[in-house]
Amino acid sequence: xPEIAAFLSEVKASVDARLDEIVxxxxxxxxxxxxxxxxxxxxxxxxxxxxxxxACGRAFGADDEKLITTAAAIELIHTYSLVHDDLPSMDDDxxxxxxxxxxxxxxxxTAILAGDVMQTLAFGAIAGxxxxxxxxxxxxxxxxxxxxxxxxxMVSGQQLDLDAEGAEIxxxxxxxxxxxxxxALITASAVAGAIIGGASDxxxxxxxxxxxxxxxxxxxxxxxxxxxxGTETLGKTAGKDAAMQKATYPSIxxxxxxxxxxxxxxxxxxxxxxxxxxxxxxxxxLLEIVANRKS
Amino acid sequence: xPEIAAFLSEVKASVDARLDEIVxxxxxxxxxxxxxxxxxxxxxxxxxxxxxxxACGRAFGADDEKLITTAAAIELIHTYSLVHDDLPSMDDDxxxxxxxxxxxxxxxxTAILAGDVMQTLAFGAIAGxxxxxxxxxxxxxxxxxxxxxxxxxMVSGQQLDLDAEGAEIxxxxxxxxxxxxxxALITASAVAGAIIGGASDxxxxxxxxxxxxxxxxxxxxxxxxxxxxGTETLGKTAGKDAAMQKATYPSIxxxxxxxxxxxxxxxxxxxxxxxxxxxxxxxxxLLEIVANRKS
Numbered sequence: 001x002p003e004i005a006a007f008l009s010e011v012k013a014s015v016d017a018r019l020d021e022i023v024x025x026x027x028x029x030x031x032x033x034x035x036x037x038x039x040x041x042x043x044x045x046x047x048x049x050x051x052x053x054x055a056c057g058r059a060f061g062a063d064d065e066k067l068i069t070t071a072a073a074i075e076l077i078h079t080y081s082l083v084h085d086d087l088p089s090m091d092d093d094x095x096x097x098x099x100x101x102x103x104x105x106x107x108x109x110t111a112i113l114a115g116d117v118m119q120t121l122a123f124g125a126i127a128g129x130x131x132x133x134x135x136x137x138x139x140x141x142x143x144x145x146x147x148x149x150x151x152x153x154m155v156s157g158q159q160l161d162l163d164a165e166g167a168e169i170x171x172x173x174x175x176x177x178x179x180x181x182x183x184a185l186i187t188a189s190a191v192a193g194a195i196i197g198g199a200s201d202x203x204x205x206x207x208x209x210x211x212x213x214x215x216x217x218x219x220x221x222x223x224x225x226x227x228x229x230g231t232e233t234l235g236k237t238a239g240k241d242a243a244m245q246k247a248t249y250p251s252i253x254x255x256x257x258x259x260x261x262x263x264x265x266x267x268x269x270x271x272x273x274x275x276x277x278x279x280x281x282x283x284x285x286l287l288e289i290v291a292n293r294k295s
Numbered sequence: 296x297p298e299i300a301a302f303l304s305e306v307k308a309s310v311d312a313r314l315d316e317i318v319x320x321x322x323x324x325x326x327x328x329x330x331x332x333x334x335x336x337x338x339x340x341x342x343x344x345x346x347x348x349x350a351c352g353r354a355f356g357a358d359d360e361k362l363i364t365t366a367a368a369i370e371l372i373h374t375y376s377l378v379h380d381d382l383p384s385m386d387d388d389x390x391x392x393x394x395x396x397x398x399x400x401x402x403x404x405t406a407i408l409a410g411d412v413m414q415t416l417a418f419g420a421i422a423g424x425x426x427x428x429x430x431x432x433x434x435x436x437x438x439x440x441x442x443x444x445x446x447x448x449m450v451s452g453q454q455l456d457l458d459a460e461g462a463e464i465x466x467x468x469x470x471x472x473x474x475x476x477x478x479a480l481i482t483a484s485a486v487a488g489a490i491i492g493g494a495s496d497x498x499x500x501x502x503x504x505x506x507x508x509x510x511x512x513x514x515x516x517x518x519x520x521x522x523x524x525g526t527e528t529l530g531k532t533a534g535k536d537a538a539m540q541k542a543t544y545p546s547i548x549x550x551x552x553x554x555x556x557x558x559x560x561x562x563x564x565x566x567x568x569x570x571x572x573x574x575x576x577x578x579x580x581l582l583e584i585v586a587n588r589k590s
Contacts, residue, residue: 024445024446028446029446029451029455030445030446030451030454030455030458032454032458033445033450033451033454034445034446080411084407084408084411087404087407089402089403089404089407090404090407107384108384109382109384109385109457110454110457112379112382112384112385112407113379113450113453113454113457115411116375116379116410116411116414116450117444117445117450117451119411119414119415120414120440120443120444120445120448120450121440121444121445123418123436123440124436124437124440124441124444126436127432127433127434127436127437127440128433128437133429134428134429134430134432134433135429137422137429137433138422138423138429138432138433139422141418141419141421141422141436142419142422142423145415145416145418145419145422146419148415149412149415149416149419150319150325150328150329150412150415150416151319151323151324151325151329153415155328155408155411155412155415156324156325156328156412158408159325159327159328159405159408160324160325162404162405162408163325163327
């Protein structure tokens with residue numbers, strides 16, 4: 001197995017084990033709530049954000065033990081956002097990672113609560129992470145709260161996305177949505193790892209540049225896949241963006257220009273890593289995976 | 296003005312000022328999101344939880360400066376829970392504090408996001424509270440996460456409440472719902488103040504007993520008011536519990552027995568305060584206000 005595949009499967013196993021400790025088992029009452037949380041959390045997600053936390057942390061010499069809770073917490077926040085994004089009043093999606101979305105399976109009310117409580121558990125887990133100092137814990141909670149929140153984080157990006165539905169939007173407007181909606185938490189994942197590893201401000205800035213490009217690239221490949229791949233390959237409804245009249249890179253600049261922009265971002269990310277005098281091999285491989293992903 | 300009324304109006308002013316700093320102004324994009332947050336947050340709430348944080352903190356000698364961010368954060372969590380509870384798939388309420396609920400005014404998607412981000416902002420605010428030590432901040436975040444989360448907190452209580460709709464329920468089952476759904480965060484408010492004030496474990500336990508009784512009393516008076524008062528007085532839809540076939544204290548044991556249970560709780564709470572050798576006058580007055588509230 002190539003190094004990066006082994007790394008990703010190792011991350012998945014250790015993050016899932018930590019998530020299993022953080023989240024009450026689906027046998028604990030109220031079982032419906034915990035079943036819904038577990039249904040969404042253990043649905044075969046690729047754990048890209050945890051992989052970033054751990055790859056960045058390792059690059060700066062942090063032990064996995066100090067990284068794993070933050071990695072799991074960020075995955076909880078990401079998953080809560082997917083559960084809420086899929087709701088009927090938002091993207092109204094029936095399918096996610098090849099199976100029924102949380103509200104389709106457990107009803108809307110429970111899906112809302114499952115999302116709510118994943119966020120609660122995420123911040124609680126970092127606050128209680130005895131593997132790192134209280135100073136570091138509050139720094140990470142602030143970082144992740146800003147990235148997951150508003151006015152330049154995940155939730156504000158989701159609102160911008162809603163506001164843009166059916167409206168004319170420029171490529172800058174679209175980039176702003178993505179930088180907030182998905183980019184901010186991806187960037188925070190990399191920065192969290194670097195901070196836990198004790199990176200310098202200059203190193204953190206380089207990691208931030210890398211992750212910003214990676215985050216946008218992730219969104220571009222998502223947009224490309226939505227037009228080029230079928231529902232079965234994606235494990236979610238394909239062609240959804242066009243059906244929802246959502247602005248995407250291909251819909252604004254076309255598929256070829258989107259592919260060129262994606263290549264530029266990959267170059268920018270590699271250059272940023274060049275400014276970090278550490279072993280950034282895993283981070284380079286993660287970038288390749290995002291650039292070449294097929295689902 | 297009696298001491299307690301002056302205290303409550305002082306708390307309201309200072310908590311609202313702190314909330315105003317934590318939450319982006321409604322002119323900051325995305326404006327729809329921030330208008331929705333402000334609409335729900337500055338809707339004339341009584342700020343009972345912040346009052347508990349501050350009254351308890353003061354009893355143990357904490358400066359208001361060290362209490363105000365935690366008080367504001369808990370109000371953010373409480374308000375997010377109201378916004379989500381009012382949603383069509385939950386209690387489906389049109390009216391809250393005398394005006395349109397968040398989703399009625401801003402639509403369901405924005406109401407969900409407004410609730411989500413209030414929770415994010417709450418934990419971020421405590422993490423960044425430089426008036427208290429990082430050790431204290433992580434302790435408070437853990438406390439509040441547990442109280443707001445699952446399996447014995449606010450969200451699990453809300454799920455139990457949903458599960459109980461239309462089902463037969465015992466008085467113990469009902470008490471369990473309330474202890475989680477509303478009691479846990481009320482108790483955490485009092486305990487947070489005591490912790491910030493440096494209370495001993497014995498003192499914290501006494502405060503916890505006081506607040507548990509107060510929290511349950513709050514719910515009983517809520518149930519009583521729902522049957523005895525009109526919509527105009529309550530500022531929310533009266534008779535809602537019966538219409539939703541929700542179990543309440545009056546529906547299980549009748550109105551008179553509910554009033555007796557409420558009196559017993561008041562006595563228990565006063566006894567608990569007797570175990571605290573500090574000036575607990577404000578806490579006694581808060582208890583009276585909850586016991587005698589008319590809306």
